[in-house]
Amino acid sequence: MIGLLLGLLRRAGGWRPRLRPPTPDAAELRRDLERVLHDGPALRTSALALELGLLAVTVTDPCQRERVEAAQHTVRLVLDDLRQVGEALYPPVLPGAGIEPALRSVAERHGLALTLDVVAAGLDADARSRTCLLVADHLRSLRPDTAVAVRVRAGRHLIRVRITEDRPGAAPRRHWAVLRCA
Amino acid sequence: MRVAIAEDGALFREGLVLLLEAAGHEVVGCVPDGDRLLALVTTEPVDVAVLDIRMPPEPDGGLTTAERIRALYPDIGLLLLSHYAETHYLMRVLEIGTERIGYRLKERVAGVQVLDDTLARIAAGEIVIEPVLAKRLVQTPAGRDGGAIDALTEREHDVLRLMAEGRTNNAIAAELFISAKAVEKHIAAIFTKLDLPGDPSVHHRRVLAVLAYLQARRIDG
Structure with missing residues (x-):
């Protein structure tokens, strides 16, 4: 009976599932992992791309040149993959630019039409990070072309997040979350 | 250098x-x-x-x-x-x-x-x-309000994307297999549709066109 009621509420758009933010430890781990990925594998692979670029100048044999070009292509694919993993772990512009540019970047990559309404001045790095990751993870779960409205309000002790999704032919879906500021 | x-x-x-x-x-x-x-x-x-x-x-x-x-x-x-x-x-x-x-x-x-x-x-x-970035910027989701940008034809979109990559008129012409004169015509149409001020510096107008395009897409701030 309860399941049926929840199902009806969900279909009518009246059910607002609560989203769970990452713990402070999980957020910190994700930031560290992205940094390791950026400063380690990504940078070393980019250096390998330079090495192949140098090699391409010296190779004169057409067969060898073709193999170098194939290797360069593969290196670019590897870097594309590393970029995707890094972006999912921790939005790269978040530390320098804050929540809004970071979320716009996620929405842009996933083809979402995002409307942001963020009032969150004075948040510390930890709260900013957890709030952004909570919303970013949810945005990544949506289908492209979804219109999403995200509202974030930070008070003295709590941050309230409300997300509304709108897809043509479907009832709007809403989610919410509450995080502690510190 | x-x-x-x-x-x-x-x-x-x-x-x-x-x-x-x-x-x-x-x-x-x-x-x-x-x-x-x-x-x-x-x-x-x-x-x-x-x-x-x-x-x-x-x-x-x-x-x-x-x-x-x-x-x-x-x-x-x-x-x-x-x-x-x-x-x-x-x-x-x-x-x-x-x-x-x-x-x-x-x-x-x-x-x-x-x-x-x-x-x-x-x-x-x-x-x-970076061309990858310029290309991604034109592939915006449906339903997003692009304002004057939406009034551009498909070809004008292509030209604007290549302008965003910093290409010259000749390079755009080569990329799209059209004449340099046709590129100039498309760019003039873009300037008109985006209602850009008549500036003596053509390069400045090009940048304004790209900026107008980016702002219309609300890609940031």
Whole structure:
């Protein structure tokens, strides 16, 4: 009976599932992992791309040149993959630019039409990070072309997040979350 | 060309030096952070400075250093490199300047020809934007209000995207297999549809067109 009621509420758009933010430890781990990925594998692979670029100048044999070009292509694919993993772990512009540019970047990559309404001045790095990751993870779960409205309000002790999704032919879906500021 | 490099990854820094030298450029110095680059360009004449966006001073030392260099030495060309193609970085780059500046992915300049071409365009006063980013910016989701941009035809969109990549009219013509005259016509139509002010500097109007395009897409701020 309860399941049926929840199902009806969900279909009518009246059910607002609560989203769970990452713990402070999980957020910190994700930031560290992205940094390791950026400063380690990504940078070393980019250096390998330079090495192949140098090699391409010296190779004169057409067969060898073709193999170098194939290797360069593969290196670019590897870097594309590393970029995707890094972006999912921790939005790269978040530390320098804050929540809004970071979320716009996620929405842009996933083809979402995002409307942001963020009032969150004075948040510390930890709260900013957890709030952004909570919303970013949810945005990544949506289908492209979804219109999403995200509202974030930070008070003295709590941050309230409300997300509304709108897809043509479907009832709007809403989610919410509450995080502690510190 | 006299080039200075600031990059905190030693392996990439060394590879870049070798590639620049292979392209026939003189590397006047390579340093691991923005502050040292600023000191370097103060004592050495430099045509173009190559900066990693994400280096000390953290978090985006390349951008803050580029800002300082542009303010002190506006004639120095700036090439900002990153592992990530971010719209936010692009907007910051455009705030720093719209001439003699570039933003590209690190691995996409990993060839003598492409690196040489990128530096030459920057030194000649152009803006060079990573094609991957310019392409992504035109592929916006349906339903997003593009304002005047939506009034552009498909061909005008193509031309504007290539303008956003910093291409010249001839390069756009070659890419789209149309005449340079046809490109000029499309650009004139873009200027009219975007209602850009009649500025004597054609290059300035081009940048305004790209900016109007970016703002219409609400890609940032």
